[in-house]
Amino acid sequence: MLNFILRRLAIAIPTILVIILFSFLLMHSAPGGPFTAERKLPPEVLANIEKKYGLDKPLYQQIGVYVKNVVTDFDFGPSFKYKNLTVNEIIASGFPVTIVYGLWAFLFATLIGVSLGVFAALKHNTWLDYLATSTAIIGSVLPNFVMAPLLVLLFTVYLNWLPGGGWQGGQWQFIIMPVIALATSYLASIARITRSSMLEVLNSNFIRTAKSKGLPTQYIILHHALKPAMLPVLTSLGLSFVGMVTGSVIIDQYFSTGGIGQHFVNAALNRDYSVIMGVTILVGTLTIVFNLLVEILYAWIDPRIRY
Amino acid sequence: MKTMLTTFLVLILSSLLSLTPGYASNSHPLTGEKLAENQVFYYRIGAESPSIDPQLVEDVEGSAISRDLFEGLLTQNADGTLAPGVAERWEGNAKKDSYTFYLRKNARWSNGDPVTSHDFVYAWRRAVDPVVSSPYASFMELTSIKNVSDILKGKKPTSELGIEAVDDYTLKVSLSGSLSYFPSMMVHTTTFPTHQKTIEKHGNSWTKPGNMVSNGAYKLTEHVLNERLVRERNPMYWNNDKTIIDKTVGLIITDENQAYNRYQASELYKTEVPTGQFKRLKKLLPVETHSNPRLCSYYYIFNMEDETLKNLNLRKALTLAINRNIVTDKIMGAGQIPAYSFTPGSTANFIVPDTEYGKMTQKERNKLAMSLLAKEGYSRSNPLEITLLYNTSEGHKKVAIAVRQMWKQVGIKATLENQEWKTFLSTRDAGNFQIARSGWCGDYNEASTFLDLLRSDSDQNDSNYNNPVVDDLIVSARTMDDPNPNYKKVEELIAKDFPISPIYHYTGVLMLKPYVKGWPHQNVEANWYSKDLYITAH
Numbered sequence: 001m002l003n004f005i006l007r008r009l010a011i012a013i014p015t016i017l018v019i020i021l022f023s024f025l026l027m028h029s030a031p032g033g034p035f036t037a038e039r040k041l042p043p044e045v046l047a048n049i050e051k052k053y054g055l056d057k058p059l060y061q062q063i064g065v066y067v068k069n070v071v072t073d074f075d076f077g078p079s080f081k082y083k084n085l086t087v088n089e090i091i092a093s094g095f096p097v098t099i100v101y102g103l104w105a106f107l108f109a110t111l112i113g114v115s116l117g118v119f120a121a122l123k124h125n126t127w128l129d130y131l132a133t134s135t136a137i138i139g140s141v142l143p144n145f146v147m148a149p150l151l152v153l154l155f156t157v158y159l160n161w162l163p164g165g166g167w168q169g170g171q172w173q174f175i176i177m178p179v180i181a182l183a184t185s186y187l188a189s190i191a192r193i194t195r196s197s198m199l200e201v202l203n204s205n206f207i208r209t210a211k212s213k214g215l216p217t218q219y220i221i222l223h224h225a226l227k228p229a230m231l232p233v234l235t236s237l238g239l240s241f242v243g244m245v246t247g248s249v250i251i252d253q254y255f256s257t258g259g260i261g262q263h264f265v266n267a268a269l270n271r272d273y274s275v276i277m278g279v280t281i282l283v284g285t286l287t288i289v290f291n292l293l294v295e296i297l298y299a300w301i302d303p304r305i306r307y
Numbered sequence: 308m309k310t311m312l313t314t315f316l317v318l319i320l321s322s323l324l325s326l327t328p329g330y331a332s333n334s335h336p337l338t339g340e341k342l343a344e345n346q347v348f349y350y351r352i353g354a355e356s357p358s359i360d361p362q363l364v365e366d367v368e369g370s371a372i373s374r375d376l377f378e379g380l381l382t383q384n385a386d387g388t389l390a391p392g393v394a395e396r397w398e399g400n401a402k403k404d405s406y407t408f409y410l411r412k413n414a415r416w417s418n419g420d421p422v423t424s425h426d427f428v429y430a431w432r433r434a435v436d437p438v439v440s441s442p443y444a445s446f447m448e449l450t451s452i453k454n455v456s457d458i459l460k461g462k463k464p465t466s467e468l469g470i471e472a473v474d475d476y477t478l479k480v481s482l483s484g485s486l487s488y489f490p491s492m493m494v495h496t497t498t499f500p501t502h503q504k505t506i507e508k509h510g511n512s513w514t515k516p517g518n519m520v521s522n523g524a525y526k527l528t529e530h531v532l533n534e535r536l537v538r539e540r541n542p543m544y545w546n547n548d549k550t551i552i553d554k555t556v557g558l559i560i561t562d563e564n565q566a567y568n569r570y571q572a573s574e575l576y577k578t579e580v581p582t583g584q585f586k587r588l589k590k591l592l593p594v595e596t597h598s599n600p601r602l603c604s605y606y607y608i609f610n611m612e613d614e615t616l617k618n619l620n621l622r623k624a625l626t627l628a629i630n631r632n633i634v635t636d637k638i639m640g641a642g643q644i645p646a647y648s649f650t651p652g653s654t655a656n657f658i659v660p661d662t663e664y665g666k667m668t669q670k671e672r673n674k675l676a677m678s679l680l681a682k683e684g685y686s687r688s689n690p691l692e693i694t695l696l697y698n699t700s701e702g703h704k705k706v707a708i709a710v711r712q713m714w715k716q717v718g719i720k721a722t723l724e725n726q727e728w729k730t731f732l733s734t735r736d737a738g739n740f741q742i743a744r745s746g747w748c749g750d751y752n753e754a755s756t757f758l759d760l761l762r763s764d765s766d767q768n769d770s771n772y773n774n775p776v777v778d779d780l781i782v783s784a785r786t787m788d789d790p791n792p793n794y795k796k797v798e799e800l801i802a803k804d805f806p807i808s809p810i811y812h813y814t815g816v817l818m819l820k821p822y823v824k825g826w827p828h829q830n831v832e833a834n835w836y837s838k839d840l841y842i843t844a845h
Contacts (some may be wrong), residue, residue, distance in 0.1 A: 042459060157571050
């Protein structure tokens with residue numbers, strides 16, 4: 001197991017380097033640059049600015065300087081758009097916010113989704129099953145950019161129960177709506193996968209054996225059915241988590257949380273090269289780490305899986 | 308006895324309270340309106356600013372923040388007229404190529420340091436310093452200050468800039484030529500003073516709350532990226548006694564509909580009117596929905612180097628066939644003004660000239676357009692094929708679709724193309740277009756801020772318009788006492804040569820809670836200052 005983890009981590013480094021290379025080339029191939037503006041800069045001023053940010057060097061040199069700074073100083077460079085901020089500061093201010101509501105959304109989606117799915121599978125083909133399934137589907141049909149304004153209309157404008165946005169350091173009133181808006185679409189897919197996976201497990205031979213042994217249903221579910229049923233769910237959970245972090249663009253825009261999500265889109269539109277690179281590396285690293293975690297969990301759940 | 312004593316004590320206490328500068332539960336000193344307990348102004352910021360450093364700020368939102376935190380030589384009254392800022396008085400010489408500003412002696416930075424002329428010298432040199440690379444360095448060129456172009460080109464050091472601290476409170480500016488409207492440019496953020504010691508100590512991080520030292524009515528107390536920006540009363544400000552608003556909270560909300568939701572919940576007191584909602588909201592909330600004339604123009608640029616558009620008749624036909632009233636009334640619907648001139652009529656001292664096509668009815672215009680097209684061999688059955696480029700946006704799309712329909716009526720077949728903003732700018736800059744949408748807001752309240760764009764050697768001259776008479780008129784206008792006759796002539800030439808097709812002049816649309824008073828609705832530059840606002844009891 002340890003060997004497996006070490007091998008994975010070793011591969012992670014060249015993976016990240018390839019990500020850096022491709023992102024660099026891709027973003028420089030887009031027309032326009034960070035200083036393309038309606039109010040054109042006089043050529044001398046533009047030349048000065050480009051020199052200041054190292055954009056006058058050839059591409060291979062720029063990548064070289066960038067990688068060196070990241071590896072030796074953990075310095076992701078200055079933002080090209082936000083003149084008084086560095087990428088490190090931008091990530092430090094946004095990432096904790098996204099992680100907080102991302103984790104809560106993940107917990108919420110997982111707990112409710114799995115429970116709904118198990119419940120639906122147990123009460124298979126009864127009205128309770130249909131209720132649980134349709135609730136889940138409604139959640140998946142409503143994308144978060146529809147959920148968000150609906151939630152605000154309900155809880156802020158009409159009921160005046162919750163603030164319409166902001167973060168204020170992460171007090172609970174500001175976390176609720178972003179979590180619900182983000183979690184609902186994932187909740188649905190988790191519920192559906194849990195339900196079908198659970199159904200399959202409940203119909204398998206070893207469960208039939210357990211039932212014929214006279215074991216109580218609750219015991220069977222908790223001790224025999226849940227773990228194997230979780231395997232397919234785990235795959236989707238791993239993807240869901242990264243998705244929740246990256247898909248937080250809408251949440252950040254709507255709820256003004258100051259999270260990192262909106263930077264994914266804004267940085268590209270701004271041609272803010274260093275921020276683009278910074279968040280790409282961040283997401284790439286997260287994906288690698290979570291895929292690894294999921295694979296480790298697989299091994300724990302299913303003793304037959306050995307690396 | 309007891310009640311007399313109590314009454315006496317109450318009287319003493321209340322008169323003592325009324326002497327303190329806190330305005331809570333008081334009345335407005337001039338209008339007598341009852342003021343709210345909480346003088347906090349909440350408003351929507353549409354997007355995080357790239358910087359609020361006065362020499363680097365380049366966006367509208369950032370400028371509003373800078374104007375609260377810093378104060379320049381001059382400032383503006385609610386109607387946009389000039390008022391003393393750090394400078395109590397100023398004078399220009401007879402030739403109007405040298406100005407002297409006399410600074411007030413009680414202006415202070417938020418840390419107690421006096422504001423002196425040296426602060427302005429430092430700031431202006433910073434604005435043109437190649438190392439600082441200000442995106443608004445070109446604004447300093449527009450002021451005609453001596454040696455600015457050479458300094459920007461790196462030929463001269465910043466110390467040669469035509470600004471001099473005669474003594475601590477006297478500032479002398481030397482221009483390379485006369486400029487009668489130079490003082491009106493002193494309200495612009497790029498000319499605001501900055502605190503040298505702070506910038507040298509903190510470098511790029513000097514704009515963080517706690518680091519920043521500013522000389523305006525407010526100081527920065529909180530700034531969370533993409534969430535909020537809070538500024539609070541600066542007791543060191545020389546005019547602090549007149550400031551009523553204690554705190555201004557800017558909430559960064561990118562989505563305008565979401566902003567409106569929060570406005571409805573009274574979490575904000577000011578926001579923009581969501582696109583297409585003006586008419587409905589004007590009916591629903593007439594007192595809160597505003598449409599104010601703005602110093603901005605919306606127009607289509609013709610690429611005069613394009614084979615087809617080299618032809619004047621075709622450019623004229625394209626311009627004539629647009630029914631501007633439909634665009635402003637039916638599509639925009641927020642009080643925009645149909646434009647037949649490049650410069651908006653609301654510009655100070657500018658008189659909108661009568662243009663030939665401005666006076667016709669649309670029917671007459673269409674008829675003339677069709678006859679011009681016929682001259683070139685085009686008609687409804689053999690339409691002129693042309694492409695129109697605009698930057699991706701629902702609003703621009705609607706206008707473009709409508710214009711395409713209007714052109715179809717007279718025998719022009721337009722293909723619409725839209726590109727993401729920066730891609731669009733690159734394309735337009737490179738001249739890879741036939742007709743491109745454009746918008747421009749004035750940097751200062753004078754017609755040259757628009758007309759200068761059509762000078763043949765202007766960086767902004769995307770239409771490649773080249774008329775030496777126009778160039779001459781614009782350049783000579785700078786040194787005239789009354790340049791307006793020249794501006795009139797330039798507009799008349801634009802209406803003859805058709806390098807562009809003006810479409811409408813903007814209005815600034817906003818929702819404002821009725822208990823927020825003092826808003827400068829007449830200021831066409833939309834420059835607002837928190838220190839001029841106040842909140843009445845509600």
